[in-house]
Amino acid sequence: MSRYLIKKYKALEPYIPGEQPQDMRYVKLNTNESPFPPSPAVVKALSAAEVKKLRLYSDPEARALTRAIADYYGISEAQVLCGNGSDEILAFIYTAFSDKENGMIYPEISYGFYPVFSALIGEPPCSVPLKEDYTVDVDEYLGRGKHVVIANPNAPTGICLSLTDIERLAEKNAGRLVIVDEAYIDFGGESAIPLLKKYENLIVVQTFSKSRSLAGARLGFCAASEEIIADLKKIKYSFNPYNVNRLTALAGKAAIEDTEYFGKCVAEIIRVREFTVEELKKLGFTVLPSKANFIFAGHADKDGKRLYEELKARGVLVRYFDKERLRGFVRITIGSKKDMKTLIQTVKEGMDNPR
Numbered sequence: 555m556s557r558y559l560i561k562k563y564k565a566l567e568p569y570i571p572g573e574q575p576q577d578m579r580y581v582k583l584n585t586n587e588s589p590f591p592p593s594p595a596v597v598k599a600l601s602a603a604e605v606k607k608l609r610l611y612s613d614p615e616a617r618a619l620t621r622a623i624a625d626y627y628g629i630s631e632a633q634v635l636c637g638n639g640s641d642e643i644l645a646f647i648y649t650a651f652s653d654k655e656n657g658m659i660y661p662e663i664s665y666g667f668y669p670v671f672s673a674l675i676g677e678p679p680c681s682v683p684l685k686e687d688y689t690v691d692v693d694e695y696l697g698r699g700k701h702v703v704i705a706n707p708n709a710p711t712g713i714c715l716s717l718t719d720i721e722r723l724a725e726k727n728a729g730r731l732v733i734v735d736e737a738y739i740d741f742g743g744e745s746a747i748p749l750l751k752k753y754e755n756l757i758v759v760q761t762f763s764k765s766r767s768l769a770g771a772r773l774g775f776c777a778a779s780e781e782i783i784a785d786l787k788k789i790k791y792s793f794n795p796y797n798v799n800r801l802t803a804l805a806g807k808a809a810i811e812d813t814e815y816f817g818k819c820v821a822e823i824i825r826v827r828e829f830t831v832e833e834l835k836k837l838g839f840t841v842l843p844s845k846a847n848f849i850f851a852g853h854a855d856k857d858g859k860r861l862y863e864e865l866k867a868r869g870v871l872v873r874y875f876d877k878e879r880l881r882g883f884v885r886i887t888i889g890s891k892k893d894m895k896t897l898i899q900t901v902k903e904g905m906d907n908p909r
């Protein structure tokens with residue numbers, strides 16, 4: 555730490571991203587990326603002519619992309635804001651709407667960035683335990699006088715709330731925001747975007763990193779009322795006006811317009827997820843019911859750390875969380891069928907030859 559870091563950040567514990575080895579030595583199942591490349595339409599959109607245009611700034615409003623997203627979801631352009639990954643969108647939301655008096659409440663087990671954002675902006679962290687079965691206890695979030703942040707499906711459990719539950723959260727928290735982080739919604743959940751017509755306090759956050767294979771392009775967005783989007787733009791223009799770069803905006807537009815490719819990729823990931831769950835259950839694993847592109851799995855004979863280490867030593871990278879109630883599990887991203895066959899084979903080897 556340098557002597558210049560200001561006092562309020564001295565104790566800040568930043569988010570730790572999953573390992574990103576750059577040499578492709580591993581079957582990489584640790585950060586919920588797609589096993590499929592982006593749509594061929596994306597490759598076509600990123601032409602040499604467009605690369606040459608990188609000398610020019612991007613459109614600060616990312617209009618063509620915003621229009622494509624708005625059309626896809628049947629909402630107005632003024633209801634959409636794009637960002638440099640959904641992490642940036644979440645940062646804008648926390649900055650705009652949260653402080654010591656207007657705190658956020660979220661599940662104790664959820665996306666690790668939520669408490670980090672709380673700490674960054676100086677609001678006291680406030681979380682609610684999950685139920686015994688690892689589901690979100692919706693009743694605990696009603697009328698608490700705080701803005702609610704829910705990842706749906708939740709991470710790292712993969713468990714999804716119904717739209718009825720999301721609606722209950724919005725209805726019973728009038729005057730407070732309900733932020734639904736739908737990073738994994740396309741893998742079997744139901745998006746809350748249609749509820750925007752009914753609830754002015756709802757913000758839905760999505761990403762192109764998972765179901766649209768663009769994690770490296772960094773693109774996320776949120777959908778909300780025009781007033782909320784205007785507030786968020788105020789923050790964006792006070793922070794980073796050209797937050798979506800030219801190539802990412804083109805890639806995102808091409809990706810969301812290629813509905814056929816998207817549908818095929820998502821369907822295959824769901825199929826491979828169900829195959830993996832069945833295979834792991836045959837080996838005696840407990841697997842939480844997932845509607846995401848990952849599963850949370852544990853085995854009575856080994857804790858999560860041991861599983862993680864054994865798999866890593868054999869060339870398969872998964873994610874382990876050193877946190878209460880999570881230590882019995884590893885989070886496994888759903889890769890290609892071949893990746894998952896390798897995973898199952900490696901798990902079997904680990905069981906036959908314990909290290």
Ligand code: PMP
Pocket residue numbers: 638639640641642665705709735737760761762763769772773774
């Ligand atoms: N929300 C959740 C629940 C996530 O798991 C992630 C991925 N780490 C994100 C948001 C952020 O995704 P990105 O910034 O790549 O859009």
